[in-house]
Amino acid sequence: MAVPGKAAAFRLPPLPTIREIIKLFRLRAQKQLSQNFLLDLQLTDKIVRQAGELTNAHVCEVGPGPGGITRSILNTDVAQLLLVEKDARFIPGLQMLSEAAPGKVRIVHGDILTYKMEKAFPKYLKKKWEDEPPNIHIVGNLPFSVSTPLIIKWLENVSNRDGPFFYGRTQMTLTFQKEVGERLTAKTGGKQRSRLSIMAQHLCSVENCFVIPGQAFVPQPEVDVAVVHFTPLVQPKIQQPFKLVEKVVQSAFQFRRKYCCRGIGILFPESERLKKTEQLMMEADVDPTLRPFQLSMSHFSNLCNVYRKMCDEDPNLFTYNYREELRQKKRLPKNTSHSEEIEEEEEEDEDKKNQL
Numbered sequence: 422m423a424v425p426g427k428a429a430a431f432r433l434p435p436l437p438t439i440r441e442i443i444k445l446f447r448l449r450a451q452k453q454l455s456q457n458f459l460l461d462l463q464l465t466d467k468i469v470r471q472a473g474e475l476t477n478a479h480v481c482e483v484g485p486g487p488g489g490i491t492r493s494i495l496n497t498d499v500a501q502l503l504l505v506e507k508d509a510r511f512i513p514g515l516q517m518l519s520e521a522a523p524g525k526v527r528i529v530h531g532d533i534l535t536y537k538m539e540k541a542f543p544k545y546l547k548k549k550w551e552d553e554p555p556n557i558h559i560v561g562n563l564p565f566s567v568s569t570p571l572i573i574k575w576l577e578n579v580s581n582r583d584g585p586f587f588y589g590r591t592q593m594t595l596t597f598q599k600e601v602g603e604r605l606t607a608k609t610g611g612k613q614r615s616r617l618s619i620m621a622q623h624l625c626s627v628e629n630c631f632v633i634p635g636q637a638f639v640p641q642p643e644v645d646v647a648v649v650h651f652t653p654l655v656q657p658k659i660q661q662p663f664k665l666v667e668k669v670v671q672s673a674f675q676f677r678r679k680y681c682c683r684g685i686g687i688l689f690p691e692s693e694r695l696k697k698t699e700q701l702m703m704e705a706d707v708d709p710t711l712r713p714f715q716l717s718m719s720h721f722s723n724l725c726n727v728y729r730k731m732c733d734e735d736p737n738l739f740t741y742n743y744r745e746e747l748r749q750k751k752r753l754p755k756n757t758s759h760s761e762e763i764e765e766e767e768e769e770d771e772d773k774k775n776q777l
């Protein structure tokens with residue numbers, strides 16, 4: 422029964438199914454682009470529910486493809502939906518959806534990695550950082566090869582309050598490979614604790630909402646998929662610039678199985694490594710025999726603060742690049758005194774490849 426005085430919520434009119442759209446527009450998934458589609462609208466509704474209340478919201482969907490998630494978003498009665506899709510083949514199908522929701526949909530044929538998000542929404546939606554998040558949401562099921570670099574870019578945007586965060590603490594609901602979802606939310610001491618855990622959790626409240634089994638996608642990927650929700654924090658847990666935090670965290674996790682002082686040491690040139698590492702660990706009050714995954718957020722905060730102080734005292738320190746020093750050494754013949762260390766680094770590098 423309609424509630425008197427209340428406008429009926431928007432519902433999409435009957436449309437061809439996603440399967441029919443795929444057939445109609447010959448949207449064969451391109452394996453090299455890691456395209457896997459969701460055809461089950463109950464599942465796309467469930468993903469969209471994780472974004473929170475979307476009635477009257479401004480939403481950006483990244484990588485809409487044949488439009489399953491798009492339909493679920495439109496059925497929540499959003500004010501505006503911006504679609505950013507890289508593959509031109511999907512645009513006619515998305516236009517059909519746009520016609521079914523007149524005035525609500527804007528389609529951009531473009532790459533989300535370069536799209537200027539600070540201009541994507543009306544300026545009046547902007548909220549102060551300390552206020553409640555703006556009524557703007559980002560939702561997307563992107564290929565994994567895009568979602569991981571994209572979240573790193575967007576975390577830097579959170580830190581700088583630009584990009585999608587020009588409007589305030591814009592919330593995001595995105596999919597990742599299940600293991601990446603576990604890294605994003607891993608707690609101190611957890612097996613999956615990694616660079617990504619610290620970078621995400623120091624800037625956002627991160628929630629691993631649920632896992633979608635690979636079988637739910639067409640074609641089926643080899644892995645399961647995690648739906649992860651991010652809300653930027655009012656106060657980052659580490660109050661230092663993104664690049665500095667990234668450098669400290671990346672160094673700490675360089676040697677996952679060793680004491681954390683081993684990785685932290687590579688922040689310093691070899692000639693003063695021992696002395697400066699000891700100073701940093703002591704002033705930051707961090708036990709050097711902890712393993713990287715055992716370091717808490719406040720350990721990382723202390724390490725970043727003391728390292729910042731050391732960089733202020735020695736302006737060349739921040740530009741010191743351990744990898745560069747190593748590359749120089751690698752040009753030396755193998756039987757020099759350094760070769761053993763280099764082999765150890767290579768072994769660790771292999772270990773690191775899977776541990777972003």
Ligand SMILES: C[S@@+](CC[C@H](N)C(=O)[O-])C[C@H]1O[C@@H](n2cnc3c(N)ncnc32)[C@H](O)[C@@H]1O
Nearest residue numbers: 457458459484485486506507508532533562564
């Ligand atoms: C895994 S498919 C998912 C499609 C749809 N969201 C779904 O759940 O069925 C990823 C989609 O993202 C698009 N895509 C890939 N890279 C992109 C990028 N850099 N910018 C925008 N869209 C992208 C692909 O063309 C594809 O439509």
